Amino acid sequence: xxxxxxxxxxxxxxxxxxxxxxxxxxxxxxxxxxxxxxxxxxxxxxxxxxxxxxxxxxxxxxxxxxxxxxxxxxxxxxxxxxxxxxxxxxxxxxxxxxxxxxxxxxxxxxxxxxxxxxxxxxxxxxxxxxxxxxxxxxxxxxxxxxxxxxxxxxxxxxxxxxxxxxxxxxxxxxxxxxxxxxxxxxxxxxxxxxxxxxxxxxxxxxxxxxxxxxxxxxxxxxxxxxxxxxxxxxxxxxxxxxxxxxxxxxxxxxxxxxxxxxxxxxxxxxxxxxxxxxxxxxxxxxxxxxxxxxxxxxxxxxxxxxxxxxxxxxxxxxxxxxxxxxxxxxxxxxxxxxxxxxxxxxxxxxxxxxxxxxxxxxxxxxxxxxxxxxxxxxxxxxxxxxxxxxxxxxxxxxxxxxxxxxxxx
Amino acid sequence: xxxxxxxxxxxxxxxxxxxxxxxxxxxxxxxxxxxxxxxxxxxxxxxxxxxxxxxxxxxxxxxxxxxxxxxxxxxxxxxxxxxxxxxxxxxxxxxxxxxxxxxxxxxxxxxxxxxxxxxxxxxxxxxxxxxxxxxxxxxxxxxxxxxxxxxxxxxxxxxxxxxxxxxxxxxxxxxxxxxxxxxxxxxxxxxxxxxxxxxxxxxxxxxxxxxxxxxxxxxxxxxxxxxxxxxxxxxxxxxxxxxxxxxxxxxxxxxxxxxxxxxxxxxxxxxxxxxxxxxxxxxxxxxxxxxxxxxxxxxxxxxxxxxxxxx
Numbered sequence: 001x002x003x004x005x006x007x008x009x010x011x012x013x014x015x016x017x018x019x020x021x022x023x024x025x026x027x028x029x030x031x032x033x034x035x036x037x038x039x040x041x042x043x044x045x046x047x048x049x050x051x052x053x054x055x056x057x058x059x060x061x062x063x064x065x066x067x068x069x070x071x072x073x074x075x076x077x078x079x080x081x082x083x084x085x086x087x088x089x090x091x092x093x094x095x096x097x098x099x100x101x102x103x104x105x106x107x108x109x110x111x112x113x114x115x116x117x118x119x120x121x122x123x124x125x126x127x128x129x130x131x132x133x134x135x136x137x138x139x140x141x142x143x144x145x146x147x148x149x150x151x152x153x154x155x156x157x158x159x160x161x162x163x164x165x166x167x168x169x170x171x172x173x174x175x176x177x178x179x180x181x182x183x184x185x186x187x188x189x190x191x192x193x194x195x196x197x198x199x200x201x202x203x204x205x206x207x208x209x210x211x212x213x214x215x216x217x218x219x220x221x222x223x224x225x226x227x228x229x230x231x232x233x234x235x236x237x238x239x240x241x242x243x244x245x246x247x248x249x250x251x252x253x254x255x256x257x258x259x260x261x262x263x264x265x266x267x268x269x270x271x272x273x274x275x276x277x278x279x280x281x282x283x284x285x286x287x288x289x290x291x292x293x294x295x296x297x298x299x300x301x302x303x304x305x306x307x308x309x310x311x312x313x314x315x316x317x318x319x320x321x322x323x324x325x326x327x328x329x330x331x332x333x334x335x336x337x338x339x340x341x342x343x344x345x346x347x348x349x350x351x352x353x354x355x356x357x358x359x360x361x362x363x364x365x366x367x368x369x370x371x372x373x374x375x376x377x378x379x380x381x382x383x384x385x386x387x388x389x390x391x392x393x394x395x396x397x398x399x400x401x402x403x404x405x406x407x408x409x
Numbered sequence: 410x411x412x413x414x415x416x417x418x419x420x421x422x423x424x425x426x427x428x429x430x431x432x433x434x435x436x437x438x439x440x441x442x443x444x445x446x447x448x449x450x451x452x453x454x455x456x457x458x459x460x461x462x463x464x465x466x467x468x469x470x471x472x473x474x475x476x477x478x479x480x481x482x483x484x485x486x487x488x489x490x491x492x493x494x495x496x497x498x499x500x501x502x503x504x505x506x507x508x509x510x511x512x513x514x515x516x517x518x519x520x521x522x523x524x525x526x527x528x529x530x531x532x533x534x535x536x537x538x539x540x541x542x543x544x545x546x547x548x549x550x551x552x553x554x555x556x557x558x559x560x561x562x563x564x565x566x567x568x569x570x571x572x573x574x575x576x577x578x579x580x581x582x583x584x585x586x587x588x589x590x591x592x593x594x595x596x597x598x599x600x601x602x603x604x605x606x607x608x609x610x611x612x613x614x615x616x617x618x619x620x621x622x623x624x625x626x627x628x629x630x631x632x633x634x635x636x637x638x639x640x641x642x643x644x645x646x647x648x649x650x651x652x653x654x655x656x657x658x659x660x661x662x663x664x665x666x667x668x669x670x671x672x673x674x675x676x677x678x679x680x681x682x683x684x685x686x687x688x689x690x691x692x693x694x695x696x697x698x699x700x701x702x703x704x705x706x707x708x709x710x711x712x713x714x715x716x717x718x719x720x
């Protein structure tokens with residue numbers, strides 16, 4: 001009897017502890033390493049999974065860093081799925097990486113909540129002047145800098161060379177030319193211009209018409225300028241010279257472009273590797289977005305930010321400074337996957353990829369895609385407004401924007 | 410005499426300690442599960458309940474316990490929110506369609522499979538396999554089937570029906586999700602109905618046959634009443650599952666509940682409020698509102714099926 005009871009106890013204990021063996025222990029640094037005479041430090045880098053080419057690019061950068069700094073070990077932690085959800089859980093449980101990717105649209109919230117540390121003490125002010133100022137501004141609050149942008153993408157107009165040649169037109173440079181171009185390239189199942197119910201696309205038109213998306217943390221899109229811009233954008237759907245990529249039966253604009261279902265799309269540089277892989281036969285070009293009353297464009301960027309709970313801030317900043325330094329960004333420029341955030345690297349990029357000059361040209365007049373603390377609510381409300389206009393559920397754009405403003409408050 | 414005195418008390422205390430030992434053994438056996446349950450289920454439940462009365466987001470620098478108390482404000486805000494109301498309406502509509510259809514098909518399948526056809530095991534397996542698939546994988550496949558130039562549209566165009574883009578039209582997006590859910594969970598309820606059917610004694614059917622009952626009368630007066638506990642179980646489980654629909658809605662709408670909020674379900678609304686709008690308190694409040702709704706429905710169903718169930 002006693003033996004059986006002992007066995008039961010033992011079995012119960014083993015089973016219970018074996019269950020917890022699966023839980024990874026997340027205490028940051030193994031203290032043994034810190035006592036090591038080599039003072040090896042492990043810096044955890046959080047990133048999202050990209051396609052194979054992106055992964056290779058980051059690995060190349062990490063490799064270049066490790067050869068120069070053998071006693072700082074970079075541990076890459078790829079977050080798959082919903083990055084925002086995953087990183088929040090990590091932050092709440094104090095297991096977030098030392099440095100991690102932060103999209104500019106989330107920057108305001110993270111900066112305000114103090115989850116990331118200002119990095120002014122670690123960076124060289126002179127060196128910061130090499131970065132495009134509008135990119136850096138996205139990560140600055142109250143005069144302090146919180147992140148170093150690593151690369152960016154503005155929107156450009158991609159056009160199918162064959163389709164435009166057949167219609168006998170040049171790539172459009174103004175709103176009117178865009179309208180004509182879409183009309184002339186629409187035939188059969190092919191629509192001239194691809195639309196998206198995404199304020200991060202039609203927002204560029206709002207900016208070009210002199211409107212705004214947000215003013216600090218408040219929505220500022222309920223204006224006649226914005227309504228006019230949306231009327232123009234969705235006129236393509238009304239006149240059947242354009243359609244959303246979903247209506248074309250695809251997952252995103254790039255797929256519609258690759259499958260030759262549309263002649264023109266508005267997107268960033270991420271289309272390029274997709275086209276190379278999926279539609280190498282499509283001849284296309286890139287031009288800056290057509291101009292409305294003024295130039296206007298949206299720019300998306302990602303930066304490395306510093307976790308305020310990191311135990312190795314100095315080493316972590318060494319890593320992020322290298323990855324956004326001239327050597328680190330040279331790797332990015334040469335891979336062509338994204339545009340390096342430094343002005344000095346812009347020439348390296350255009351030297352290797354002269355056909356993509358449009359991306360660099362678009363940069364000075366682009367507004368970085370930071371919509372303030374209420375950003376996701378503003379984007380959601382605007383997106384729904386776009387949907388309503390597309391489905392004809394509202395009288396006109398002005399009415400949709402009015403409803404959206406109320407929802408975003 | 411002394412010996413008897415010695416053994417007698419030992420015997421009775423022996424019985425007591427045996428009972429006690431069995432009790433201790435019992436607790437030890439369920440200890441691993443209890444510990445897991447407490448840590449991963451009861452604990453978070455209590456914390457979520459507390460959070461539903463507070464204002465909190467995962468990005469806050471203060472801990473959950475230091476967060477500000479807002480009492481019922483979260484609940485009021487959620488109930489007033491038009492997106493939540495749309496989500497609740499969508500979810501209710503979804504459940505009202507999916508649950509009955511699921512159960513009727515499952516019952517029919519169970520009757521057929523039970524009816525002594527050849528290859529009974531084969532059909533049982535084949536109908537059950539979809540329940541083991543990942544909801545996300547099913548959603549992706551259905552999206553492929555129902556897209557503008559997908560197989561379903563190609564099939565209907567044979568009959569001259571115009572191709573619809575089922576997933577981008579607000580009226581048809583939710584029905585696509587409904588069909589997904591029905592397809593993938595019918596097998597589960599079929600298996601439960603099968604078990605219930607096999608419990609019905611053959612003698613009842615024989616007696617009915619002698620009395621000259623038709624198939625329909627046998628079904629109506631023997632099968633259904635004998636299946637009442639099983640039907641009750643299936644209705645409750647099905648309703649609970651339907652109200653918590655999330656995976657399919659997320660995949661089909663790419664996370665935003667579109668088009669025009671037609672695929673916004675309560676759980677999708679909850680995750681968006683918590684993780685995108687950084688309002689964990691409201692998200693927790695939504696979870697408990699959903700709990701109250703499901704609980705009320707279950708009680709109502711119990712009353713409906715009432716006396717006859719042995720539950």
